[in-house]
Each structure stands twice: as structure tokens, then as C-alpha cells.
Amino acid sequence: MPLPREFYARKTLTVARDLLGRVLVHQDGPVRRAGVIVETEAYVGPHDLACHASKGRTARTDVMFGLPGHAYVYLIYGMYDCFNVVTEREGHPSAVLVRAVAPIEGCVGKTDGPGKLCRAMNITRALNRADLMTSALTIEEGTRVSPRRIEKGPRIGVDYAGDWAHEHLRFWVRGDPHVSRRR
DNA sequence: TGCACGATGAAC
DNA sequence: TTCATCGTGCAC
Numbered sequence: 001m002p003l004p005r006e007f008y009a010r011k012t013l014t015v016a017r018d019l020l021g022r023v024l025v026h027q028d029g030p031v032r033r034a035g036v037i038v039e040t041e042a043y044v045g046p047h048d049l050a051c052h053a054s055k056g057r058t059a060r061t062d063v064m065f066g067l068p069g070h071a072y073v074y075l076i077y078g079m080y081d082c083f084n085v086v087t088e089r090e091g092h093p094s095a096v097l098v099r100a101v102a103p104i105e106g107c108v109g110k111t112d113g114p115g116k117l118c119r120a121m122n123i124t125r126a127l128n129r130a131d132l133m134t135s136a137l138t139i140e141e142g143t144r145v146s147p148r149r150i151e152k153g154p155r156i157g158v159d160y161a162g163d164w165a166h167e168h169l170r171f172w173v174r175g176d177p178h179v180s181r182r183r
Numbered sequence: 184t185g186c187a188c189g190a191t192g193a194a195c
Numbered sequence: 196t197t198c199a200t201c202g203t204g205c206a207c
Binding site: 041043050051052074076077078079080082084097099113114115116155156157158160161180 | 188189190191192
Binding site: 188193195 | 196197199201202203204205206
């Protein structure tokens with residue numbers, strides 16, 4: 001069963017933490033690809049200079065202004081896809097980037113980074129705007145991670161975002177080997 | 184119409 | 196530390 005839309009219709013920070021331990025599932029034709037989410041980042045709104053929606057509502061960022069629980073998949077550096085889930089209320093652009101999963105089934109190659117997990121689970125821009133309630137891409141309940149096992153720190157690769165680069169909006173499961181290693 | 188620059192990963 | 200590679204947003 002997919003997590004309900006109300007799960008995503010909360011503060012982005014809350015959703016980012018609560019997504020740890022949940023299971024990302026891509027029903028890729030006959031193949032089921034799944035992994036436990038172990039690392040996330042929150043992009044909290046138009047005032048967040050690291051959030052793509054801080055540029056305004058464009059063809060690319062439009063989905064973030066819509067209903068929560070939809071996929072925002074974009075191309076980064078000309079070669080990698082990154083998977084996000086839209087959060088909060090319609091009209092408020094925000095999302096959670098899933099940075100790493102622990103593979104369960106159907107994953108090809110490593111999953112310890114946002115580009116890598118998309119490649120391993122065959123998540124591409126074809127799934128941009130997909131509704132996680134009704135499409136081949138979904139997130140299931142999984143197992144909640146105890147707050148004492150959750151660590152947080154600054155987001156990766158957003159040094160351009162001024163003060164927002166220092167905010168602790170990245171969350172991961174302490175000690176999990178599938179968390180991305182970069183700093 | 185052109186151009187600088189990434190929410191990265193992998194090689195050196 | 197460098198580079199592959201291209202869509203996006205913004206300057207002209």
C-alpha cells in the first residue's frame with residue numbers, strides 16, 4: 001500500500017525525516033525494483049535559495065507547485081536523473097530529494113547517491129509528475145526509523161545558496177553503509 | 184539565439 | 196582535482 005497523500009501534505013522537514021526507513025518501489029513493467037530510503041534532503045520553499053522553485057514557477061518547477069505526493073524527476077549535469085517527492089500544500093513549492101536507498105530487489109548497481117539510485121531503479125524523467133498514489137512509482141510504509149538513529153547535517157552541493165547552504169536539511173540513518181559519502 | 188552553470192559520479 | 200554532457204534560465 002502506498003503511503004497516503006496526507007503523509008506528504010506536511011512540513012517538508014517532517015516528511016524528509018519520516019521518509020527514512022520507507023520503501024521506494026518502482027514497478028518497472030514485470031520487474032519490481034525496491035529499496036529502503038536511508039538518506040534525504042529537504043527543499044523547503046521558494047525562499048530556500050537551494051530549491052529549484054526559488055527561480056519561480058517554470059516548466060521545470062511547475063510540478064512542485066502542485067499536489068503533494070507527486071514525483072519531481074529532473075536531469076542534473078546533463079547525465080543523471082534525481083528523484084524528489086513534492087510536499088506540503090498545493091501552491092507551496094517544496095520537495096524532498098531522495099539521496100540514497102538500501103537495495104531490496106531489482107536494483108542494478110549501487111544506490112548510494114541520488115543519480116546512482118535512479119540509474120539502479122530505472123527512474124527517469126519519464127516518471128516526472130507521476131502520482132505516487134496511482135502510478136508505477138510509489139513509496140510504501142516500510143519501518144519507521146527511531147529518531148535516535150537519525151543524523152542530520154548540511155545539504156550536498158548547494159554552496160551557491162548563501163546562508164541556506166549551512167542549514168541542516170539533510171537527514172540520514174546513522175551508520176548505514178548505503179548513505180552517500182560526500183561532504 | 185547564445186551561454187554559463189549545476190541538488191553528480193567516476194576516473195586520475 | 197578534473198571532466199563528461201545537456202537542459203534550464205537568463206542575458207543579449
